[in-house]
Amino acid sequence: MSSKLRILVPVKRVIDSAIRPRVNKAQTGVETQGVKFSINPFCDIALEEAIRIREGSKSLVEKIHAVSAGSIKSQETLRTALAKGADESTLIDVGDKDLEPLSVAKLLAKVVEAQDSNLVILGKQAIDNDSNQTGQLLAGLLNWPQATNASKVEVEESSGSVTVTREVDGGSETVKAKLPLVITTDLRLNEPRYASLPNIMKAKKKPLKVVKPDDLGVDVSSRLEILKVTEPPVRQAGIIVGSTDELIERLKSAGAV
Amino acid sequence: MRTSLGRAISRARISSRVSASRLSINASRAVLASQPFTEIGNNAGSRTPAISYRAYSKQAKLTKDTYHTERGDYGQLTSEDIAYFKSILPENGVVQDKTDLEIYNQDWMRKYRGSSELVLKPKTTEQVSQILKYCNEKKLAVVPQGGNTGLVGGSVPVFDEVVISLANMNQIQSFDPVTGILVADAGVILENADNFLREQGFIFPLDLGAKGSCHIGGNVATNAGGLRLLRYGSLHGSVLGLQAVLADGTIYNGLSKLRKDNTGYDLKQLFIGSEGTLGIITAVSILCAPKPLAVNAAFLGLDSFEQVQKTFGRAKGELSEILSAFECMDANSQNIVAKYTDLARPLEGSHPFYVLIETSGSNKDHDDAKLEKFLEGLLEDEVIADGVVAQDETQLKNLWQWRELIPEKLGHGGVYKYDVSIPLADMFKLVDDVQARLEEAGVVGDSEEFPAIASVGYGHIGDGNLHLNVPLRRYDEKVEKLLEPFVYEWVSKVNGSISAEHGLGFAKKNYIQYSKDAGSIELIRDLKKLYDPKAILNPYKYV
Known part of the structure; x- marks a missing residue:
């Protein structure tokens, strides 16, 4: 295997992380009309890491390919990725369909094959569905090693091995694997850059290929049915009591003590 | 659908940054305290000045000592006076406790401090009227106070003036979602008014750093400008009417909801920016703007101030109706912000000038296209040297930090x-x-x-x-x-x-002559004499 990296960075268009999502009237999902969408923050971190690996050693990276599965509007997200530093991109146009992680993993496996990728860096989860499954499923489908929740990534150029520090409960864990490899990113890995104007302009000329799931031979039909989406219950307002006696009385009457 | 985790995490990252910068704000204030000459701007969006006064043990020197001011010929507060105020106000409307008085006596920069022994917190305009009528008869000096976030010591007493706090007059009276006209008590906190309006698809036509503490009545009384005056105009335009109580207790009922009214002198304009010297504003009627559905921000690096001006000219022409802010910062200001924050600098190289442009509109695709074309044109014509465009809300907020943290x-x-x-x-x-x-x-x-x-x-x-x-x-x-x-x-x-x-x-009362000629100052003094002949309203200030 060539030691040059061909990095694939899957990115997802989601409701901006700074905006509070609201459940739609039909209770079938969240309201998407008139809401700001941006690149999923974890995907942004994945992209940033790919760019930093290249900045660390130009000769190491052959190309960075960004891919997104979503509606035609996901082109915006890909343009952002291209403006930040991806070389080329693919949109898998699935219309307005909300894909399940397994479908996404299957689609990505096909793109990995088509792009001859040997490193996939993707967000550990998308902040809309919070599934945290796609990276793991993809590694399984490809039969590649995986390093999830990465907070540090070091590529050793000579041996083609990658050392990843992972965020785990109560500390960190360091793992090492040979390429090819799937890495999912955690929050502390890096801080994504701004897209500069000259790069935004250049990004318009970078390739953006659009394909359909059928072109990749993947069936994306859902296995799960969403029955209902509701807001969490509203927290009851507290009361101010006048004395400890009253407090105890209130707690007693509420059955708390 | 579980949307909480990722968002909670991303917020945790953001808020840890915010709290870090708050800490350094506090630290900087501690240094400022020893400096009677310091002043902090009112433009930081993420900051609410009145965090906690009591956290600071340090007190400013009394204003009268720092500036060698003589007390005016005003009455001294007696127990009889206090009994009267207690008879017209609810129990929590009369504050005499020494510790409680501290936050009313000192401004938030701890630059000015008075020694008032009485704070009155009326709940109604009638109560304000009764208070002033009484004070006028007894010639007791008063100082109206809103959120006490001013930068020129206008809202704190100099000597023992009675503080009239509008904090308990905090109700929104009405809102018309068709016309966007809001009528509210003077003591409504700006951010509360804005949050209320946002729920209805509108925004308050004023935004400034102290929004979490300042009162809309105080905003009007001081004619606050803020970050988006460029877009929404001055309060002299957006305020449609107001209600104010004059020194002798007369209630001026000008709470109009009309956009056009050419009958008689436009009296409300006198009170806008009068800083509590002509009367106490108790309610305002204000025209609010629809909430923008799409907001963009770009941060640019420029090589000269000529190019900043060129960029501004072109922004007005090409971005026209969606341009909502145009802020310029020089290299020194940005270097100092960079020194005291861990935020990543938006641009790689260094430039003599930086410009932050914000657009607010109703259609994202339209705005994006317009902004992009505008910026590309500037880059091609070499008016700007470099620039970035925020790709998400977090980046947008961070870009603003480079202006707001200064x-x-x-x-x-x-x-x-x-x-x-x-x-x-x-x-x-x-x-x-x-x-x-x-x-x-x-x-x-x-x-x-x-x-x-x-x-x-x-x-x-x-x-x-x-x-x-x-x-x-x-x-x-x-x-x-x-x-x-x-x-x-x-x-x-x-x-x-x-x-x-x-x-x-x-x-700045001693410097007005640098901006107004003697004739204008005379007219201002004439008006003051007419409306407040005993000069009980906010003395020692303004002119």
Whole structure:
């Protein structure tokens, strides 16, 4: 295997992380009309890491390919990725369909094959569905090693091995694997850059290929049915009591003590 | 659908940054306390000044001692007076406890401190009227107070004036979702009003750093400007009417909801920016703007102020109706922010000038296309050297930080602040002239031996409003003598204003002559005599 990296960075268009999502009237999902969408923050971190690996050693990276599965509007997200530093991109146009992680993993496996990728860096989860499954499923489908929740990534150029520090409960864990490899990113890995104007302009000329799931031979039909989406219950307002006696009385009457 | 985890995490990252910067704000204030000459700007969006006064043990010197002021010929408060106030106000409307009085006696910068022994907190306009009628008869001086977030010492007593706090008059009276007209009590906190309006698809036509504490009545009384005056205009335009109580208790009922009304003198305009010297505003009626559905921000690097002006000209033409802010910052201001934050700088290289442009519109695709074309044109014509565009809300907020954090970050060792209006072309010439003057005297430089760090400029270019700041390593009288009255004279020569948006208050009342001629000042004094013959309203200030 060539030691040059061909990095694939899957990115997802989601409701901006700074905006509070609201459940739609039909209770079938969240309201998407008139809401700001941006690149999923974890995907942004994945992209940033790919760019930093290249900045660390130009000769190491052959190309960075960004891919997104979503509606035609996901082109915006890909343009952002291209403006930040991806070389080329693919949109898998699935219309307005909300894909399940397994479908996404299957689609990505096909793109990995088509792009001859040997490193996939993707967000550990998308902040809309919070599934945290796609990276793991993809590694399984490809039969590649995986390093999830990465907070540090070091590529050793000579041996083609990658050392990843992972965020785990109560500390960190360091793992090492040979390429090819799937890495999912955690929050502390890096801080994504701004897209500069000259790069935004250049990004318009970078390739953006659009394909359909059928072109990749993947069936994306859902296995799960969403029955209902509701807001969490509203927290009851507290009361101010006048004395400890009253407090105890209130707690007693509420059955708390 | 579980949306909580990822969002909670991303917020945790953001809020940890925010709290880190808050800490340094507090630290900078602690330094400021020893400096009667310091002042913090009112433009930081993420900050609420009145965090906790009591956290600071340090107190300002009494204003009357610092500035050698003589008490006016006013009545002294008696137990009889207090009994009267207690008879007309609810129990919690009369504050006499020494500790409780502290936050009313001192401004949030801890630059001015009075020694009032009584705070009254009326709940209704009638109560305000009764209080003033009584005070006028007894010739008791009063100082109206809103959120106490002013920058010129206008809302705190100088001696023992009775503080009339509007904090308990905090109800929204009505809102018309068709016309966007809001009627609310003077004591409604700006952010509360804005949050209420956002639920209805509108915004308050004023935004400033102190929004979490300041009152809309105080905003109107001081004619606050803020970050988006460029887009939504001055309060002289958006305020449709107001209700105010005059010194003798007369209630001026001008709470109009009409956009057009050419019957008689437009009296409300007198109260807008009168800083509590003509009457106490108790309610306002204001025209609010629809909430923008799409907001974009770009941060640009430029090589000269000529190019900043060119960019502004083109922004007005090409972005026109969606342009909502145009802020300019010089290299010194950004270097100082960079020194005291861990935020990543938006641009790689260094530039003499930076511009933050914000657009607000109703259609994202339309706005994006417009902004992109505008920026590409600037880049192609080499008007701008570099730039970035926010790709998400977090980046948008972070870009704003580079503007909003300036006031606090400059305050690390004390700072002289001037808030001036000058013709656009001359704007940064003032900054350069001040730098040259300080250099010539050998008081400014990069190393510890110099008391002043630099002459720094930033501000609302779109409004012709410059904030000239001279951050200090330590106080040195020489620096002050070089700056004053030099800056005021300079501004006067170009027919500018020595106080663009901060007002006069106590701090600048002696400098009004640099912006107004003797005839105008005489007219102002005539009006004051007419409306407040015993001069009980907010004495020792304004003119």
